[in-house]
Amino acid sequence: MPTETSPLLSSHCENGTCPADGAVQQSSERKGPNPDVARSVWWTMPALAIGIFLSAADQTLVVASYFLTLTAFQPLYGRISDLFGRKAALCFSFGLFAVGCLWCGLARSMKDLIIARAFTGIGGGGMTTVVAILLSDVVPLRDRGTWQGYNNIVYASGAGLGAPLGGALADTLGWRCMLAFLNVLFVLRERPLDHHWRKNLKQVDFLGALLLVIAISTLFLGLDRGSNDSWGDPMAYGNVVASIVFFGLFLFNEAKTTCQPFAPLQIVFSRPILACLLCNFFAFGTYIALTYNLPLYWQAVESLSATAAGVRLLPGILANVCGSLFAGWIMRRTCRYRWLTICCYLMFLIGTVPVILFTGLVGASIWGIWVGMVVYGFGNGIGGTSTLVALTHSPNAVANAVPEDQAVGIACLYLFRSLGSGIGVSISATVIQALLKTCLFERLHGIGDAEEIARKVRESLSYIDELSDAALREAVRMCYGWAVQASFWLMAVFVCGALLGAILIREAKLGE
Secondary structure, eight states, X not given: XXXXXXXXXXXXXXXXXXXXXXXXXXXXXXXXXXXHHHHHHHHHHHHHHHHHHHHHHHTTSSHHHHHHHHHHHXXXXXXXXXXXXXXXXXXXXXXXXXXXXXXXXXXXXXXXHHHHHHHHHHHHHHHHHHHHHHHHHHSOHHHHHHHHHHHHHHHHHHHHHHHHHHHHHHHHTOHHHHHHHTOOOOOOOOOOOOTTHXXXXXXXXXXXXXXXXXXXXXXXXXXXXXXXXXXXXXXXXXXXXXXXXXXXXXXXXXXXXXXXXXXOHHHHTSHHHHHHHHHHHHHHHHHHHHHHHHHHHHHHHHOOOHHHHHHTTHHHHHHHHHHHHHHHHHHHHHOOOHHHHHHHHHHHHHHHHHHHHTBTTSOBOHHHHHHHHHHHHHHHHHHHHHXXXXXXXXXXXHHHXXXXXXHHHHHHHHHHHHHHHHHHHHHHHHHHHXXXXXXXXXXXXXXXXXXXXHHHHHHOTTHHHHOSOHHHHHHHXXXXXXXXXXXXXXXHHHTHHHHHHHHHOOOOOTTO
C-alpha cells in the first residue's frame, strides 16, 4: 500500500519513462507465480468449471440451433469482456444460459424448443471463452497449460456425460425437466453500476457484431443444407455465397470502424496469431470429423447400436485429455512449445493411418482403430493446449504486447475451432454421401434404387437392417464403409494444414 512518503515513480521506471501496466504485469509474472493469485485460482476454478461442464453437456442436446449461435457469438465475448470486465461478461453469459434453459423447459412445441436452444447457445459461447480469458489474466504462462488441461478434463466430462445424463433424465423426468435442470441459479451481491458503462457501450461495434453473426450463421446453414441434402440446392450454395459476402463486409468494417473491433486485422493476420488459428482450425476440423464419422461407420458396417458405438470413442477422448495435461507438464519443465506443437500434429497425422488401414483397407480391427484414436487424440490434446499458450506468448504478437488484445485473440481461437469443426464435418459428410451414391450405382445393377437407398441411409442407418435382400444389405454396408474410409483419407490431408501452421509458429521461451 503506497503512503505519503512513497516515490511517485514506480521502481519499474527508467530514465523517466514507465512501461505500461500490462508490461509490468508480464514482467512480474515471468519472475514466478504469485502465491496469492495461485490460491485464488484454486478457489475460483470450481465455480468456473461448472459453466464449462454445463456448456459441454448442453452441446449434446438439440445440437444444431445451439451450436449455431454458440459459434456465432463466441468471438464477441473477447471484446465485450475488455469493455465491461471479465466478471460482467461471465455473469452475462451465465444469465443468458440460465434463461435459455428455463425457456427450454417451458417450451410448448419443437419450434419453441429450437428457438430456446438458439438463445441458450448465446450464453454457452461465453461460458468457455471467458474462462480461458480469465486464465490468461491470472495464471502464469508456465502454469497455463496445466490449468487448461484441467479445463479440458471438465469439458470432456461434460461432453461425455451430457448425452447419457440427458437421456436418463428425459426417460425418467421428461425432457422438459431435463432441460430445466440445466438452469443455472446464482445470486450476485448488488454493486453500484460503473459510471463509464454508457461510454463503454458506445465503443461496442454493433455493426461488426451483426455482420459476423450473419456470416457465421449463413455459413453453417449452407454447410448443413449442402451436406445433408444436396449442394445443388439453391439454399445450400446461396447461404455459402452470402456468408462469403458478409465475411468480406465484416473484414472491411473491422478495418474502418472507429469503435473497438471484435477481430482487429493486425491481430488476426499477424503471423504468430494466424499460425495458431490455422492449427486449431485444421486440427479440430479433423478431430471432430473423425469423432463424428467413426460411430457412423460402426453402426452401418458392424450393426452396433448408437450407444455401443459411442462407448468405443472413450479411448480417444481419454487420450485427448491426457495429451492436454502432458502438454502443460512438459511446457512447465522445458518452457518451450514450438517443437512440442510440431511433434503433436505429426503424431496426429500418424494416428490417422491405423484408422484408415483398419476400417477395411487391410482388414477390420477395433484394436487397430483404438491405437490410431489414442495416438491422434493424444496429439490433438497437446496441440489444443500448446497453441493457446503460443497465442498469448509468441514474439512480435500483438496479443502478447497488449493485455486487452489477449482476450480478442483467445476468442478468435475458439471461433476458428468451431469453424473448423463445422467445415470438417460438412466436407466429410459431403464426401461420404457422394461416394455412397456412386458406389451403390455401380454395385446394385438393378437390385434397388441407389438414389433412394442413399437418401434413406442418410436419414437413418437402421434402414440398412430393414432391407429384405441379404445381398443388398451387404452391398450397402460395403459401400458405406468404403465411403467413410475415403473421408478419412481426406481428413488425413486436412490435418496437414495444422502441421503447416505449427511450423509457422514463432517461439519465445516461457519466462523470458
